[in-house]
Amino acid sequence: MSAVRAAVHVALADLRQRLRSPRYLVVPLLIAWVAQTLTSETTHLVVAGEYTGIRNAAWFGGMVATMGTFLLFVFGFALVRGAVTRDRETRVGELVATSPVRDATYLVGRWLGYIALLSLVTALLVLATVGGYALHGTGTFDLWALASPFVFLTLPAMALVAAAAVLAETVRPLRGTLGSVCYFFGAIALFTAASLATSLTYGPTGLAVIRNSMVRAASADPTAFESRSFAFTDDPGSVTTFVWQGVDWGLTELLSRAPTLAAAGLTLAVAIVAFDRFEPSPGLTDRLAGVLTDDDSSQDDAASASDATEAGHRYTTPPSDVDLTSVTPASSGVPNLRVLTAELRLALRGRRWWWYLAVGSCVVGGLLAPIDAARGLVLPGAWLLGLPVWSELGVREQRYRTAELVFTAPHPHGQLAAVYLGGVAVAIVAAGGVLVTLATSGALAALGAVLVGALFVPALGLASGIWLGTPRAFEVVFLTLWYLGPMNAVYTLDFVGAHPETIARGTPLGVAAAAVMLLIAAVIGRSRQIGQ
Structure with missing residues (x-):
């Protein structure tokens, strides 16, 4: 040919x-x-x-x-x-x-x-x-x-x-x-x-x-x-x-x-x-890029593959003194602290040192910057750093082929809630400095708008990931909303409340309604996946 x-x-x-x-x-x-x-x-x-x-x-x-x-x-x-x-x-x-x-x-x-x-x-x-x-x-x-x-x-x-x-x-x-x-x-x-x-x-x-x-x-x-x-x-x-x-x-x-x-x-x-x-x-080229970005994921992947290959050639007998006890499933679908912590660790897994440094800088910047600069510059920058975390919501199970394990758990919707709350936690932590500044300044309406945005963005990532099965759709939508809304003052798309006119026009109420609808869509989509 x-x-x-x-x-x-x-x-x-x-x-x-x-x-x-x-x-x-x-x-x-x-x-x-x-x-x-x-x-x-x-x-x-x-x-x-x-x-x-x-x-x-x-x-x-x-x-x-x-x-x-x-x-x-x-x-x-x-x-x-x-x-x-x-x-x-x-x-x-x-x-x-x-x-x-x-x-x-x-x-x-x-x-x-x-x-x-x-x-x-x-x-x-x-x-x-x-x-x-x-x-x-x-x-x-x-x-x-x-x-x-x-x-x-x-x-x-x-x-x-x-x-x-x-x-x-x-x-x-x-x-x-x-x-x-x-x-x-x-x-x-x-x-x-x-x-x-x-x-x-x-x-x-x-x-x-x-x-x-x-x-x-x-x-x-x-x-x-x-x-x-x-x-x-x-x-x-x-x-x-x-x-x-x-x-x-x-x-x-x-x-x-x-x-x-x-x-x-x-x-x-x-x-x-x-x-x-x-x-x-x-x-x-990958090694050069890894040096510049401190990216050692390729070495980790190669080491994992090598360990798995060696393990495949070893024969081990199960220990005879293991006491297997039955596990009683939780009586509620509400995620407990251990599940929330585990999902948050998964969301943050693989982030480089400079990512944590940038998030910390945004927190400090939100505390020190004037309130207008904190809302209009620091907050959008902080949430741009959260994009790689939120883009994985809803697609992690398909990507890593763990759907059969997650969907057959006693309360899969509890795990879904933990994934969502982990995304919300990332948004709140990244905006922590701005939230403190707004609270101490008495700008409660702006504070509420930021919290509504923190509920909206992970809901968007979760719903799009579940229904579309790819992170790219969320990345495009988020970047478009981010560019037009907070950065270019299109008030109807300003999901972070970066501008005072956004609150005056009632945009946070629409963002809150969108977050609720997206969460409902995410639950319906996950139920559909479980039933397949």
């Missing part, structure tokens, strides 16, 4: 396996919702602060492609990531390691599989945009004008997203939550730079290509751009309409995609070099 054919087979196998998962059924619904929202009569795209286009096919294609590329660029990483990690956890990687399939062939296959899934999502987005035009559009339908931005802008960006996902799964420190955090903020930074720079036509999302074309069609002054000169709004105010027939795809516009494709190829090449071919011992 040729290398190309082998890579294609790897890609197709990954795509088929993903499409069989019920979790991906929600993707078309989200796509339809996004397209309907962007093409509805209440949503307007304003260019250069005072222009908006006639709602023809090209305009719909430009609007949805702009926002759709941004959403897929930020969230597509979490959507596709996981195939290499799955092979590692299910020991399929051991078969790959002993097969004649080369590293480059295997990783290129995974990359192609990720691109195929993202391309399928892009195609669904095009179809949803066509549906939006049929409902709300005007003028003659032009399929190429509508679809070409997706072809020349979205798909090259998806190649870079797929390559970044492969890289994150081959570099040991980036395989977990750290990889998701680094990618999220990196994607936001790239998109922000592309939004502010009018000449950055070679940006990964291609925003400037569409924006500059619209500016030329509107005969607007290209020097009039400000940070919000290309924005979606439901209240455009007094604007001038113009006709935009789509991007004129000349050589300049097409070559502007070359840096994005080159970056994708370079990222994939780095991933191939860093790939350890599922070896239990770390490679050079």
Whole structure:
């Protein structure tokens, strides 16, 4: 079998396996919702602060492609990531390691599989945009004008997203939550730079290509751009309409995609070099990263594997003087202190020394900082550190294959309560300095908002982990809420109460209601798992 054919087979196998998962059924619904929202009569795209286009096919294609590329660029990483990690956890990687399939062939296959899934999502987005035009559009339908931005802008960006996902799964420190955090903020930074720079036509999302074309069609002054000169709004105010027939795809516009494709190829090449071919011992890049991050998990894993192998070759007879006594199960499903302590230890297991140092610094900072800085800066930073703990809630049993033991216990829901309370304890401890400052300052409403947030975040992690079986969904949702709410003052999403306006608008009440619903969903999901 040729290398190309082998890579294609790897890609197709990954795509088929993903499409069989019920979790991906929600993707078309989200796509339809996004397209309907962007093409509805209440949503307007304003260019250069005072222009908006006639709602023809090209305009719909430009609007949805702009926002759709941004959403897929930020969230597509979490959507596709996981195939290499799955092979590692299910020991399929051991078969790959002993097969004649080369590293480059295997990783290129995974990359192609990720691109195929993202391309399928892009195609669904095009179809949803066509549906939006049929409902709300005007003028003659032009399929190429509508679809070409997706072809020349979205798909090259998806190649870079797929390559970044492969890289994150081959570099040991980036395989977990750290990889998701680094990618999220990196994607936001790239998109922000592309939004502010009018000449950055070679940006990964291609925003400037569409924006500059619209500016030329509107005969607007290209020097009039400000940070919000290309924005979606439901209240455009007094604007001038113009006709935009789509991007004129000349050589300049097409070559502007070359840096994005080159970056994708370079990222994939780095991933191939860093790939350890599922070896239990770390490679050079992993050892270097371990030195920089004090990560000795690879050595621990190798030692454990060695101990297990040696134990398999030893024959031991059971001792004859063991007194086996029956254990009476607890009469209540309420977790006791030992169970709570055990779950908290599991939640904190594997955290490095710098993590504890950072949490301690946030506690001290919350005590010493002014109350506004403590709420708006220290508290969001402290809870960002809790992300790797909360992302494991609800998925730990599947990941470590302990579901059969946990779900057959006398009171599995008591264990679920202990997991949740352990997550709440991490949130309260990380916010301890801020809580003390709020209490001593008499800011009881803000104190209550923080406590409500401490109940909400672990509930979100637990429910999403149980129902979706992956930590990546929670990571994406949490980072989005964290970025938009506390850090960018979107008050309806400010789950930590970082801004006084959040409390004035009653957002903590909505957060509390969401926490209750998420806990109910978690209990229902766990009951469903137990009954299977």
